[in-house]
Amino acid sequence: xxxxxxxxxxxxxxxxxxxxxxxxxxxxxxxxxxxxxxxxxxxxxxxxxxxxxxxxxxxxxxxxxxxxxxxxxxxxxxxxxxxxxxxxxxxxxxxxxxxxxxxxxxxxxxxxxxxxxxxxxxxxxxxxxxxxxxxxxxxxxxxxxxxxxxxxxxxxxxxxxxxxxxxxxxxxxxxxxxxxxxxxxxxxxxxxxxxxxxxxxxxxxxxxxxxxxxxxxxxxxxxxxx
Numbered sequence: 359x360x361x362x363x364x365x366x367x368x369x370x371x372x373x374x375x376x377x378x379x380x381x382x383x384x385x386x387x388x389x390x391x392x393x394x395x396x397x398x399x400x401x402x403x404x405x406x407x408x409x410x411x412x413x414x415x416x417x418x419x420x421x422x423x424x425x426x427x428x429x430x431x432x433x434x435x436x437x438x439x440x441x442x443x444x445x446x447x448x449x450x451x452x453x454x455x456x457x458x459x460x461x462x463x464x465x466x467x468x469x470x471x472x473x474x475x476x477x478x479x480x481x482x483x484x485x486x487x488x489x490x491x492x493x494x495x496x497x498x499x500x501x502x503x504x505x506x507x508x509x510x511x512x513x514x515x516x517x518x519x520x521x522x523x524x525x526x527x528x529x530x531x532x533x534x535x536x537x538x539x540x541x542x543x544x545x546x547x548x549x550x551x552x553x554x555x556x557x558x559x560x561x562x563x564x565x566x567x568x569x570x571x572x573x574x575x576x577x578x579x580x581x582x583x584x
Contacts (some may be wrong), residue, residue, distance in 0.1 A: 379408035437470050525554035555567055
């Protein structure tokens with residue numbers, strides 16, 4: 359299966375994310391129109407898959423586009439939309455032919471890499487897809503998957519430096535994880551929330567979370583001794 363030039367492999371991940379998200383939207387509309395959907399087969403699964411592809415896109419872009427520091431001149435992507443015949447077509451190539459000019463091919467690749475690095479808001483794309491997935495998992499009564507994706511949303515918000523939003527995302531999951539009686543999961547959540555509370559100077563939350571985390575770790579140690 360040809361995926362295109364390795365230097366632009368993030369484009370394929372972006373296409374996969376778009377396809378999964380499109381199917382999720384179609385499935386959601388079909389369900390509203392009467393199509394059957396169940397807990398093991400519903401639109402949220404496709405939005406989650408789209409988010410995973412979007413994360414893969416970001417990782418590939420980070421590894422492949424970081425070395426490009428400037429945009430080529432003249433612009434190798436200057437073309438009209440009608441000149442692009444299919445997804446992945448290159449503006450500097452006539453039709454579907456191989457590149458006649460390797461120097462122009464290199465400049466075009468660097469231009470695409472620069473645009474991906476400077477213009478694409480990966481975390482915003484991932485967060486949007488995760489929110490759509492959470493809505494569907496909540497609708498189809500899958501609380502554990504909903505909480506898992508909610509924590510993933512908080513991680514993306516922290517990566518963007520939005521610590522207040524991340525703290526607000528994390529706190530509602532605390533009671534549910536506490537009720538699950540699964541210390542490792544609750545400890546992970548509390549550590550992330552504690553970091554957010556510290557960075558946002560939320561003193562009351564910081565003290566509460568710190569005390570709960572200390573009690574949780576102390577209780578775990580006692581259980582291990584027994």
